[in-house]
Amino acid sequence: MELMDVIRQRRSIRRYKSDPVPEDDIEYVLEAARLAPSWANSQCWKFIVIKDETVKQELAKAGNGWIAQAPVIIAACADPTKSGVKGDQQYYMLDIGIAMEHLILAATERGLGTCWIGWFEEKPAKKALGVPEEIRLVATTPLGYPDESPKSRGRKELEEITSFDKYE
Ligand SMILES: Cc1cc2nc3c(=O)[nH]c(=O)nc-3n(C[C@H](O)[C@H](O)[C@H](O)COP(=O)(O)O)c2cc1C
Numbered sequence: 001m002e003l004m005d006v007i008r009q010r011r012s013i014r015r016y017k018s019d020p021v022p023e024d025d026i027e028y029v030l031e032a033a034r035l036a037p038s039w040a041n042s043q044c045w046k047f048i049v050i051k052d053e054t055v056k057q058e059l060a061k062a063g064n065g066w067i068a069q070a071p072v073i074i075a076a077c078a079d080p081t082k083s084g085v086k087g088d089q090q091y092y093m094l095d096i097g098i099a100m101e102h103l104i105l106a107a108t109e110r111g112l113g114t115c116w117i118g119w120f121e122e123k124p125a126k127k128a129l130g131v132p133e134e135i136r137l138v139a140t141t142p143l144g145y146p147d148e149s150p151k152s153r154g155r156k157e158l159e160e161i162t163s164f165d166k167y168e
Contacts, residue, residue, distance in 0.1 A: 006109045011152070013113030016070040016144035025110045026072065029143070032106035033076075036099035039091040044082035045099055048075040048129055058128035059140070063120030070113075070142030075129055076100050078136045096138040104141060113146035 001009075030047055038044065050056055050073040059075070060068035067073055076096050083092035104114045117140040126137045 001109050006105050010105060010108040011150045012115040013146045013148060014066055014115055015147040016113060016142060017147045018071060019145050021072050021112060021143055025112060028110060029103045029106045033099040033103040036102045038095040039084040042082045044078045044080070044092050044095055046077045048077065050075060050129070055128060059125055062125035062128065064117050067117060067140065067142045070144040072143040073140055074103065074143055075140040076138050077131055078138050079134070080136055092136065093138060100139050100141065107143060111145070112143055114141040114143055117141055
């Protein structure tokens with residue numbers, strides 16, 4: 001599939017079939033994340049592949065409870081000390097953002113659904129996954145075969161979001 005078709009096809013999926021995700025596909029999406037660029041190539045990330053029902057349920061209690069229905073959840077963690085800082089800008093959030101989007105687009109290419117999950121109580125979520133105190137749990141995504149086909153949620157027109165030479 002052409003990259004632009006993958007980008008156009010991707011949707012946030014919030015209903016999943018129980019069919020298992022082939023190991024080869026899990027490895028494929030993780031490989032896409034692994035190849036992402038990062039601040040000074042620091043690769044501050046760690047990805048946790050969650051399949052255990054008890055762990056999924058525990059993680060889901062921290063927010064977006066519906067994610068537990070997906071056969072797999074992938075959590076993206078970052079070590080902030082391994083990435084850059086510029087003023088109040090902490091690059092680990094960008095590093096994870098880029099890696100997760102690589103993962104999500106690779107999943108779309110394989111016919112798998114995902115949904116960026118940014119809202120959760122970090123403390124109990126970290127506890128569920130045994131994430132050390134100094135490591136941030138930035139995002140998770142369910143991963144599985146979609147059981148819904150949402151329409152595009154729409155985007156602003158290009159003219160609204162671009163200007164030339166100066167901010168307008
Ligand atoms: C950083 C970020 C955090 C998000 N967090 C959540 C979330 O916690 N729960 C959820 O259901 N969707 C979450 N989303 C999904 C957005 O709601 C979704 O991308 C947006 O509505 C556009 O829909 P689409 O992804 O289908 O194009 C998040 C998306 C991003 C980029």
